[in-house]
Amino acid sequence: MSKVETMRWRDGRLELIDQRLLPERFEYVVCDCAERVAEAIRSMIVRGAPAIGCAAAYGIALEALRTSGEDHPVFDATLEHAFEVLARSRPTAVNLFWALERMRHAWKRMAGQPPGLIAATLLEEAHDIFAEDLRSNLAIGERGAALVPPGARILTHCNAGALATAGHGTALGVIRSAQAQGKNVSVIAAETRPFLQGARLTAWEMVQEDIPVTLVTDNMVGYLMSRGEIDLVVVGADRVAANGDVANKIGTYTIAVLAERHGIPFYVACPLSTIDRSLESGSAIPIEERSPEEVLGFRATRWAAEGVRARNPAFDVTPAALVTALITEKDTVTRPEREKIERLFERR
Known part of the structure; x- marks a missing residue:
């Protein structure tokens, strides 16, 4: 179980680790209404698909508690607005x-x-969503650990750890569970440009857990694979389409192509709540474009010339054909496709 407590409910308020400050500073941000939770999601105080879902649930609960003394017309209108604000985050x-x-x-x-x-x-429903996500992550970790050979050198991209979930993590949950089973794994963390989630967050989590971790820039991955220095890849997901296409942090598709070229297993770890059966394929997944300022520099440092234009798509889509297996809390789906994914939900 992870030592990291990404979010916590204290004295009627939601507290979130400010992930923008890690690893230099460890601070919690307090949210007391839906708007503050939405801003925390937009600004990436909290990030990672499962953690965003949990935070949004608490945002609704906060707004309901804040206006619970009002009559129904005011209460209902305020709550409806909270849903709209959070959905736009x-x-x-x-x-x-x-x-x-x-x-x-x-x-x-x-x-x-x-x-x-x-x-x-x-509020009780929000607590349930949080607890269920934690249970799902633990189950994903156990299923995924079965795929990890002893001494494996595991590449991961972005951060799909305790910081991105209710706890334990999805991709990092697999790694934590494998390590707990005595498999003596080590982690290669791609830095994940431009927001550096791998460098700032994944590497930090692994240090907290005393799991050996080596940080590399994103463009080193092919070199390491060609030298036989990576045994498998495990990443998380922000959305999985009905056919098994996977949207994850930008750069994931590149890693999947390289893994296919070098015969390296490419695993995606995610809860069933990340699977969107309403979308036929990954081409229908909306891809967020964030501020180009994140590409032109980081925090107070700017490295690009004034006048340079930049693009900043935050995610890309990996075709299902490049996914060795989809690891969920219910089952592990090898070579995911529509019929296999649909059967996951039939067994619920």
């Missing part, structure tokens, strides 16, 4: 919309009940 991670839809169903089931009772029910 980031477009690619489907867990955001999955969690909001689940919170909306919980709200509608309580139609006509006193606002105070509805607010308590919504």
